[in-house]
Amino acid sequence: MLKALIMLKRDREDKEQDEEPMPLEKLSAYGDSQLLILVREAVDFCNDATRSGKLVRKLEEVATHDSEASARYPLVTGLNSILIDFKNRDIGRLKPCSANDLTLYNVGSNMVLDSTLLMKVSDGMSKRKPDIYESRYEHLHQSTSEFSTLSFEGFATFMESNQPSWAQSSRCAVTAKQTEWSDIVSCTELKKSQGPGSWQQPLRRMWEQHSYSTRSLIHEYEPCPKSQETLSPLYPVSGSSPTDRGNLKRGRTSDEPLNEPSPKKFKTSSNPHEQEEPLWSVHPGLLPTEIQCSFYGLELLRSRWDKTHNDSFSLRWYDSQGCIRTHAVSLSGDELPLVVATIVLLQRFLGPMRGKPNIDLKANIDGREVLFDVPPGAHPRWEVRGRRPLAVRPLPLASQGGSSDNLGLNTSSPSPETSLEGCFFKWYWRESDRKAEKHIVDVAKARALKYLPEGHVSDVIDHLPEIYHSEDYELLSTFHIRSFCQLDTTGALIPCAMMSKRLVSMEEAFEPDEVRVQVWDILRCLFLLWALGISHGDVSLDNIMSTLPSEDGTKRMVLNDFDLALVMTPGDESPGKNGLVERTGTRPFMALDLLDDTDKLVKRIRRYDIESVFWSLLWYCSRKWDWTEGTNQQIWGRKWRWLRHLNVKDPVPDADVEEECIPLWTAVAVTICTEEHTLMVSKTQASLLANKPPRTDKDFLELCETMFPRAERYKSWPWMDFAVKEDRGPQS
Incomplete structure (x- = not known):
């Protein structure tokens, strides 16, 4: 992977302005030669007691600490010693970054972080500050005016020798500059393993005997077949807690961009592994985006990291937004030069690679x-x-x-x-x-x-x-x-x-009594889109929006966000081969059958989009739901339990439903509950033996009409029976 990053860096950053792109074969040879130079430089560093002495001493100090918090400070100093040593060194043809783009590592608690941008980690807990973070020296330099005259080396030395003063100054809300997540290049998570263990002796023995070898490292990490690759896992982002009204809410906070759609923190990936599989089994089709590709370099270490070591601490890199992360890095063994090589390569990235x-x-x-x-x-x-x-x-x-x-x-x-x-x-x-x-x-x-x-x-x-x-x-x-x-x-x-x-949110544009009538705009549009061969696949509260009101106050609901939509032949009941496609949707609004289906490929049908409309309206009325955390099956269970305890003859609104929303909430709740019960009955053995026709989408809409009476403009033509009947011809 380091070779691939070197190739990409050459193709994107290191070639001269008027230089022609290298043919792939020549570029691959360039990657081999520069990788050899990079690893050789890292080996020389590790075998040189003068250059790598501080790194080894600090890693040994890390191993003596009992807690992750206390181990962060020596680790930061050790990592920064690598950056300082290689800052002005030539490494083959790998161009260094500019002085302003140089980076240093720092302890996450030593900063004032913009608290409006929370990072979510895989266990669903908010992580306001990373353990260790890498940021451009320029940003660290600007974090407090007290140290504005320090050089790059001087800054790193001050952070090491005056840690209490630096921490106090950089945390001072009066003098320190707030750090935004966009100021952070990457983060590092430090974890202490369970049980005893020490790796100081193996590390020092390798170092003192100058035992690191370029030949063994390059030979061991030759490319493996595609089928053998284990790819860097993603870092799933979880949504806000059930009581958090910051994501899906009526009205907006002052720091949100005006009339901007709410962030979709609960969207289910088109890949079924994302929600259901462990982090280490992600399909190669879902590697992180290239603007975060610096983390690919760490994958080269993966086979070593997965070995069992008798160490107490491990590192895990992740991006500043918490979207991706690598496997954990062991802090012992003979892979130290590869750790150094990776850090050095990341240090030399220019703007496009960052x-x-x-x-x-x-x-x-x-x-x-x-x-x-x-x-x-x-x-x-x-x-x-x-x-x-x-x-x-x-x-x-x-x-x-x-x-x-x-x-x-x-x-x-x-x-x-x-x-x-x-x-x-x-x-x-x-x-x-x-x-x-x-x-x-x-x-x-x-x-x-x-x-x-x-x-x-x-x-x-x-x-x-x-x-x-x-x-x-x-x-x-x-x-x-x-x-x-x-x-x-x-x-x-x-x-x-x-x-x-520009559109505005439905919550901002429509009052509950308007929603109850004009939701037929969306239902009709969805129904006809399917007849025309367009499957939306992600109906949610965020994606039902409104035009800006005209001078006379006229506004229309708009079905927005077609990034997960599929185009099929008009008349087809479902897209994809045999109707089976990747599971998509925003989980709080997904149809129950989609959440309950354990298969990795599902059949996308029209009634799922229709059902999602009503789950969206339910969220419009109430936000107490815990339908954002856990697996699809767990969310299905919570939704189903809510339906099971609903009395359709005398529904009692949830406690947080505002009075103006009660009629809409009642209509939605009764519609969903009745439809699910009717659908369940239609699948019973008695119904099947009676040869009753299967329940159709039109049946569903006619049930909706009992709780959401259609205005005359929605009855002007029989759109529920519309189908494309003429010769279709070639389709886009």
Whole structure:
């Protein structure tokens, strides 16, 4: 993996401006030669008592500590000694980073962290501060004015020798600068193993005898067959606690971008392993995004790390947003040069390899190219699978000399003469074998124009988002790192920039009595989309939005976010071979059958999207649910227990349901409970023996009508019976 990173660094950062890209065969040879040089330099460092003495002493000191907290300080000093030693050394043709991009390690408790950006770890607990974090020296330097004159080496020395003073100063809320997660390059988790054990002697023996060998390391880590690869596991992001109203709520806090969709912290990955499998069994199709690819280097150590050692502490690297992490690193044995080589390579990464590609943002709006920025300080949303979406109101580009934000997108002050007031920008990662949202929405609109009766095309088009521009950035696709590693490129991620007409949340735009009527806009749109061959696959409260009110107050519900949607042939009942596809959805809103199904591939059908609408409305009324944590099966059990205790003849609203929401809550609860009971009865042996016809989607909607009476405009044509009947021809 280190070789692949070296190849990618050469292709992206180290070639001259006008130099032609290397052919793959030549690039591979370059990777071999530079890897050999890098590992040789690391071995020389470890065998040199003068250079590596501090590292070994600090690692031995780590082994003497009884707690993780006390072991962090010597470990930070040891890691920083590597960075200091190699800062000004030439290593083959690997270009060093700029002085401003040099990094140092620090103890997480020694900082004032922006508490509005919490990191979630796999056990569901909030982790406000990492054990150890790596940040650019420039950011650490700016954290407090008291040490602004210290050099890079001086800063590291002060952190080591004056730890209490440094900790107190950097934690001082008055003088210290708040640290945002975007200021952090990576984090390190230090864990103490259970039971006794010490590895000081093996480490010192290897060091004193100069026993580290380049030949043995390079020989042992030759590429293994694809089938033998164990890939770096993801770090699943869990949602907020059931009582946390910060994610799905009515109204917005002052620090949220205006009219911005809530972050979808509970979205289920398209890959079934993510929710159900342990961390170490992730499919190769779901490696993290390339802007976080520095963590791939640690995978080279994986086979050594998995061996049993008689040590007490281990390290685990993860990205600053808590989306991915490596296996644990053992702090003993003869793999020390590989640890050093990895840290040194990460130190030499430039902006593009650290997630700062310096992209000039532009969009084609109504035939005119518009340059724009994202607001300074805008924070990327974080989700599962390592995706780092950013959803903000765009700003017109004032000049070409803007600064770079935390994603490497050009930013500057807004220009008053250009207005993007009605636009919304989204930067997101998607699987490269999935269609872009704009493509899917365009296909849906084209099919509506082609197949729907004249006068009813608007029943679909008016309730879809208006996407002006969509652009993929192939250069940043994870396809490249996969191919350099000779891994399966299926499921590689690619970043996409999308500009669309601004929408507002349904909670902000519609009162409960309006929702009860206008939800038929969404139900009808969903029903017709399936007839036209478009499966949404992720209906949620966040994805049911509203247009901005017109001058006369008119507004429409809009079905948004088609990044998990699939295009099929009109008339098909389900997409995918034999109707089986990857499980998708946002778990609090997923249909019960989807959550209960233990198979890794499921049949996606229309009634699941319809059912998700009502789970979304239930969340609109009440947020006490614990339907965000645990496995799919556990969430299914909690939902089912809630239904089982509901009396449909006299439903009692949950305690946190506001009075204005009670009629809507009652209608939703009775509809879901009645439908699930009716569906269960239809599957009983008595019903099957009676040869009763299976329950249809139309039956479900007719049941909905008893609690959500349709206004006249929804009865104007028999859309529940609509089907594409003409010759389909080739489809997109």
